[in-house]
Amino acid sequence: MLLVIDAGNTNIVFAVHDGVEWRGNWRLATSAQRTSDEYGVWLEVLLSRAGIRAQDITCAVIGTVVPAALYHLRRLCREWFFTEPLVARASLDWGFEIKTDSPDGVGADRLLNALAAHAHYRGPLVVVDFGTATTFDVVDETGAYIGGAISPGINLSIEALHQAAARLPRIGIGRPHMVIGRDTVPAMQSGVYWGYIGLIEGLLARIEGEFGASLKAIATGGLAPLFAEGTAKFTAIAPDLTLEGLRLLSLRNKPPALPRDRARFLETE
Incomplete structure (x- = not known):
């Protein structure tokens, strides 16, 4: 299953897609100070209520306009779901041209x-x-x-x-x-x-x-x-x-691999 994380300035939305349909989505107020463990405990309860186990999550994708939130969201994916998230950036394969100055x-x-x-x-x-x-x-x-x-x-x-x-x-x-x-x-x-x-x-x-x-x-x-x-x-x-x-972006791009060693596993870009 795919874990989708949309981190906006006001709210962060977490959703799960099983390849056929959306299994649920949950909303949390955006806070750059919230840790990966806080996200994890909160999300694990909601996933359980939807009949989804942590091990059912096999890939993840993050889109964020709040750079300060990315560190803990990436750690959430790595430490709670053992997957390296794809992070939405202009450099990825979007399938279309971005015709802007920057x-x-x-x-x-x-x-x-x-x-x-x-x-x-x-x-x-x-x-x-x-x-x-x-x-x-x-x-x-x-x-x-x-x-x-x-x-x-x-x-x-x-x-x-x-x-x-x-x-x-x-x-x-x-x-x-x-x-x-x-x-x-x-x-x-x-x-x-x-x-x-x-x-x-x-x-x-x-x-x-x-x-x-x-x-x-x-x-x-x-x-x-x-x-x-x-x-x-x-x-x-x-x-x-x-x-x-x-x-759709996750379908167009190869999922990144988890870092092999513990030090790189915990670091961020």
Whole structure:
């Protein structure tokens, strides 16, 4: 079975694929201080509840935009599952060209989204990922990644609004029925939600205009279904696109071998 680890700025998602289907996925708040043993104890309990033994895990793949978390995630794979993880990097075989000025600077999550989106929906398309940042990533008809746009994520915007304005409370995310709020909180909810809908529709229109052709728009991330309710721009909703990208990447690349000696076994790049 394949252990997939998607380490984002806010959450780390662990998932297991048995070669046919996903057997489960579990989410944990991202913390660079969390050790491999903490991950291991937590994950072992959840795997057991899903009927999966540690020895059933035969390979692993990690995608992370948090470099500080990689050390302990790699140790988790080595010490708890006795496998050397494949780590998503621009230098791997993606099956497509990365047409940016600095391919190594593109976040692994953006490339993984591009890989999975083209495999399932075919380009040209744009992936909108509602994460800590809201990213727009463009894939051409051949599957090549050609760049995109990055905006502050919805939760970051809400927190910044609360922190910078003394009298504005911290609010939850939801779809208001009315644009004109009759009180402070409804007005904030309207501005946040419908403001983001405006950002999405505006950027998608400008991206299509610059690309010069119609693009399918694929929404991913935990908040994708919520924002898809407010616009007709999305062709499909795929909340777990990054996990699928990691699975596909692991199929394209040979699994690395474990270091032979104990010192190299415990070290990291």
